[in-house]
Amino acid sequence: MPDPPEHYGAVGDFPAHVKAPTQYGDGFTAWTAYLHAYQMLPLERIAALFEDLTGLRPSEATLLSMLGRMHRQLEQAEQDIRKILFQKPLVHADETGVPVKEKLHWMHTVCTSDYTWLAIHDRRGSKGMNALGGCRSIWGRSYMTASRVIL
Known part of the structure; x- marks a missing residue:
């Protein structure tokens, strides 16, 4: 039986869409979208998690770019929803304060x-x-008109 070669390897071409030595x-x-939007993890913790799991730590700019790409891909679905x-004749609506660039903003939920x-x-x-183009027909002076709210 012949001796096995000292080195086994495979050579191939990178896919055309791969433009950098490290690409996610x-x-x-x-x-990234799941951890940020659903689990509400800040970018720093997402980067740390990826580093713990893979040894690679994406930059904040990389994570933001990923989120922007997902936003563009899901834009039509968001408009449809x-x-x-x-x-709908009846929806739940709420809001909660969230910091945006160290300033208080409001996350509106319908x-x-x-x-x-x-x-x-x-x-x-x-x-x-x-201002967001929301449910104008149900909003009143104090938030919602009592005639349209079911408690």
């Missing part, structure tokens, strides 16, 4: 059991929601 794929982008929710739409604005209540 779609799975990495999806995890918003349209569906704002045509949802049903099937859909959720979130949007950030620097105003709360009807002023913020109306």
